[in-house]
Amino acid sequence: MDPSRRSVLGAGLFSAAAVVPGWPDVHDRLQRVQEDPHTRIGLPEVSAVISMTEHMSDLDDKFGGRMARPMAAAFLVNTIVPALRATAGEEVKNALRSAAADHLYLTGYMAMDEREDGLAQRYYTKALELAGSAGDHLTYCTTLRGMSVQAVDLGHGPLALRLADAAAAASPQAGPRMLAFLTGQQAHAAAQTGDRAGALQRLKAAETAMDKAESRAKAFGSYDPSAMNYHIGQVRYELGDIAGSIESMELADRLREPAYRRTRVRYNAMIAERKLAVGRLEEACVDWNGVLDDYPLVQSGRCDDRVRIMLSSLRPHLGNAHAREAYERGRALLRTA
Template identity: 45%
Template sequence: MGRRTRTPNAALAALMREADWGNDQLARAVRRTGAEAGLRLTYDKTTVSHWLAGSRPRAEVAGVVREAFARRLGRPVAAEETGLGDHEATDPVSGLVALGRADMDPSRRSVLAAGLYSAALAVPGFGEAAERIDRAAAGRTVRIGDGEVATVRTMTDRLAGILDELGAAHARPMMASFLVNSVGPWLQAAGSDRSKGDMLAAAADLTYLAGWSAVYELAQGLGQSYYVQALRLADQAGDHVTYCRTLRGMSLQASSLGHGPRALEYADSAAQAAPAAGPRLTAFLRGQQAHGAAMVKDRRQAFARLAETEAALAKADGRNDAVGGYDLAAYQFHLAHVLYELGDLPGSIAALQTSNRVRPRAERQGRVHGLGLLARRQMEHGHVEAAAATWSSFLDDYAGISSVRGDEHFGALRSGLRPHLGNRTVAHLDQRAREVARLKAA
């Protein structure tokens, strides 16, 4: 038989012309972008020549190529534009189950955690679902109703509590398992349009929480993937609230990664998607808009949004729900970020102190993050004794929680103390930190 001939990749060639890239430049960009996802790629211009001639890399590399082009061009790049066969599931239920199943597998969890965050993601808009509720399941023997929806809502509340008290490393595997083994089948079961819509909305809430959990573990690409699935489920359910809360979560993620314009864009889109939001949700959204505005150095807008946040929070009732709740601690945390971005380090420290003081005791994971951030800013300001006291409180909670973000702060503690070991208080804290590290490693 003759050798199979490959079809030259005209799509990739066109994309390279748009990016003004030669083979070597594309190879370098792919190596650099892949490194963020934990991929050690050795591609060179010869590899790109093979792609142009019709060969294809493995799927995870094709995704890296897309992201490299997206960053170069400043716009989302669809899979078909590269001609490399990188396709994602568009059905939200299938996509969610596939993602959750991968997240359940301990052998794949480290790979998922290293997944690439896309700074130029094409976010599915609200109202894009071809049909709000899938009726294809009609006639199946499994049927859902109010009881199954209530189960998902209850589990979401319970898992949010575990996330707060014990950390994302414990909570997220349980979320993934429940999504795959219970929520996935229920999403494909028969039921009334109302029940199916309610189930989609409940699943969107839990998927959003899984994304939040992944981001807390610094698994940025995985968190973004969960967020996108949550947007798709919320869209199918016609659930404006969960859709805008998820966009707000994506804004927070972008801000934590230093993507200021993107953070503001997501925050503004979230606010626009919730025109009839109640006061607590309004505060939740306006606070993130303030942070995004501060990141792009729009001082006037940042403080105007903070004023709106404070006014809305003052009107909120006593209920602060598990998914997307907002309270005085969250407001002060946003204030701290705004002040820090605008160059007011002392003001930021004061706001963090207030946030930590009023945070509910049950929110241990949030407290670990808030104390770690406060101590680092106190060290940055040169207040070593104050930072040592904060680090001591941090260790009280960190010792009993499993959190990658907490681990990151702990690493900053260990390195930040070294120049000050001549200080007796610092030396004592360093010894305690060594003991905590030993117990964590045991």
């Protein structure tokens, strides 16, 4: 099976007019696939899908979507799709649909990281269908939130807010960590639309929920104080507080686990961009050089974008030796990538 970007769902362009699907629209409405009577699966096969998805998520965090997604796409087509067609009891089928939805969500995130944004939307939509069919609110809400992250990253604030609100509305009895996970994204999207009061209100709710989550035993999931401070930094930036956003983003970096290399590249590049914006050129160059230490190890379209922004930002400052050094280094590495 050729796992190229056009072989699974097709590419296409990101649609800012995408319809926000509600839970009733996807719950129990997955089109029935033709069952293969010669193949039967059980919970061990479901566990294998979950384990592979977790492993590919680790690879994505360290090395970027462009490296990991072909493997995820091949596993989807060669293993998950045949399993979805296999004979199984209803409990196993629902567990598999849930695991498959999570894998599709991850694969969509990888496609977004490649800057294949239309393809990412298609993966996300299929993830919603499978999550709804399995009755899996968690993956459904997480996927809607992922779609909001994609939209806000592309500058589609109103769509990002609608998606974030839909994710929060569909989450029944969310615990404090999940509430912070959803509300932090609502705050970021609201800030991008210029809704200062709404953004700050949601940010306060996210911080309160995060405090409650951290006072308990650690729960599974990646939303942690580092992610919370990232959202604080993004809200501050969208509302015009660049210095405050730098402070929050630097705290997020200090709290971040070392394994998240791709995140470190992207977010530290943002810190450098913002330091340059407030006149801290040489500090920005130090940060950009740190970014360039990690950049060759990550295969990510979004990281490529940040290096391109670095080059365009430094071009007017090439009379400064620090800026010129970072510029020449970045240009050589981007050309290699």
